[in-house]
Amino acid sequence: MRTRHWARAGIKYVELTSALLDGFLKTDSLAAARRVVSDLGLKAVSCGAERGLWEPGPDRAAALDRLKTRCEQFSPFGIDRIVIPSFSTQKWTLDDYKRGIDAMREVGETAKAYRMIGMVEFIRGTTFIATLPTTLKLTREANHPNVRPMIDVYLFWSGMSQLGDLDQIRPQEIAHVHWADVPDVPRELLDGLTREIPGEGVAPLARILRKLAERGYSGPASVEVFSPKHQQADPYELARGIRQKAEPIMRQAGVL
Template sequence: MKLSFNQATTLENSDLANDLELCEQHGYDYIEIRTMDKLPEYLEQQSLEQLSSYFQEHHIKPLALNALVYFNNRSEEDYQQLLKEFKQMLEYAKELQVPYIVVVPLVTKEKILKEDIKSSSVAVLQELAELAEPYGVKLAVEFVGHPECTINTFEQAYDIVEHVNDPNVGLVLDCFHFHAMNSSMDTLKQADISKIFILHMDDTEDFPIGSLVDEDRVWPGHGAIDLDGILSVLTEKGYDGAATVELFRPEYYEMPAEEVIKKAKETTMQVISKYAKI
C-alpha cells in the first residue's frame, strides 16, 4: 500500500510547494492536490509546467485533484459552471498526469428525496465519466458523513456507483466519514474492492454519530474509529490502492508543517503496518 498526503492536513500552515518538498523528504509516495485553494495559489507564482516538471524529477507523484464539489442536484446554471470547472480540472490532470479527480456530493439544508439524489448523481457521474475517459482520468466519489450531505454513507455511495456501472467511477473510503454516519461494515465486507479507488486515513474524538465535523479529526490510531476493522476487511479483500492521511485539526495547523507531516506519517504507518506493507 502506498502512502499519500492530503493538503487539508496542513491547510493553514503550508502551501503546495512546501508540502511537496516536505512530503518528498519524509518519504510519501503521493499527494492529493487541493484545487479550490492550494493549486491556484501555486499558479500565482509558478506555472503548471513547473509543477509537472517537479513530479517528473521527484519520487512523489500526484494521486488526485481534490475536489469537484457539490456535483449532484444542481440548478442548470450551477451545473454548467460545474462542467466548466471539471473541464479545467481535466486539463490540469492531463498536464500533471493525475489519475483521479475526487468528486463530492451536494451538502445542503434542503430536504431532497433519496430517489432524486440517486437519479441526479448517476446521470451526472455518467456524463462526467464520459468527459474524463479520453483523458484517462477516473472519478472517485467521496461521501461525506454528515446529515446535511446528500450522500452520507458508504452503502448509499456504493449503490450509486454500482448503478453508474462504469469501471472509471469508484469511491473514496474516508474512515472519518465512514464512522461519522455509522456506515455499514457488512456492506463493506460484501463490496467489490475494485470500486474503492482511494482510502483516506484519519481518526476522531468520540462524539455521537451525526454530530461529527471535520475539525474533530485526530491522528490515526488516536481516536474512536474502528480502523482495525476497516483495514482488516480491505486487506482481506485485496485493496492495493493508496492510503491518504487527511486531517483538518485546528491544533495541528498551529504546529510547524514539517512536524505535522512527520507525525501524520508515523501514526498512519503504525496503524496500517499491522495489515499491509507501506
C-alpha cells in the first residue's frame, strides 16, 4: 500500500479509497490492511467513494448494497465519514430533487448503522449536484444528522460555484475538505485530471481555506491529484513535495 510512503514523508492523516483497499485485498486481508495503517502510526479520517446514491434511479438499491459493504470494510479502521460524489449526465426535474432528498435520508440511515456520515460531494460538470449552493440546500432539506456537505476546493473553484457562496456555509456545517490547485488554463480545458499540487496553480487557496476556517471547519484537508504524472510519481517524493508546497499555504490561511 502507498501508506508506508505517506508515513515516511511525514503524513499523519490519510483518506482511504475503495480502489486502494481493493488492490490490497487482492493479496491480503482486511485485518492486515488495518494493521498496516495502525503500525505506520497513521490515522484514517475518511474514505470513499461510492456513487449513484444521491440521484434517483433504478440502480440505487444496488448502490445502497455497495455502500453497506464499504461501511462494513472501512468502519473498523475508525473512519466515521465516507465521500459520496454525485456523477450524472442526464436531465433532471424538480421532482427528482425531491426524491433526491429522500435518497439522502436513506443513505443517512444506512451510514448511521455504522456510526458514519455520508458526505455529499458536488462534482463540476455534472447535472444533479454540481455546486456548493445546491449541496447546502439539499442537505439542509434532508435534515439528517448522518448526511453532511463536504467541499472539494478544486471542484469549487473550477466549476460554477462562486467565492461568495462560501458565506452561505453555516458554522460547523462542512464535514470534510478536499483540495488541489487549478492550473492557469481556460476553464473549458479543466477536468478531473487537471488538478495540480497546492501552490502550483492560480486558485486563491489560502483565502478559501481561511473562509472555511471562519465558518467553523477545523478538520483535515485531503490533497487529491489524479493526473498520470502524479499517479505514476514516486509516492514518497509526491507526498513530500505536497507537504513542502501545501503547508505554507495552510500557514498563510492560519489553519496550520
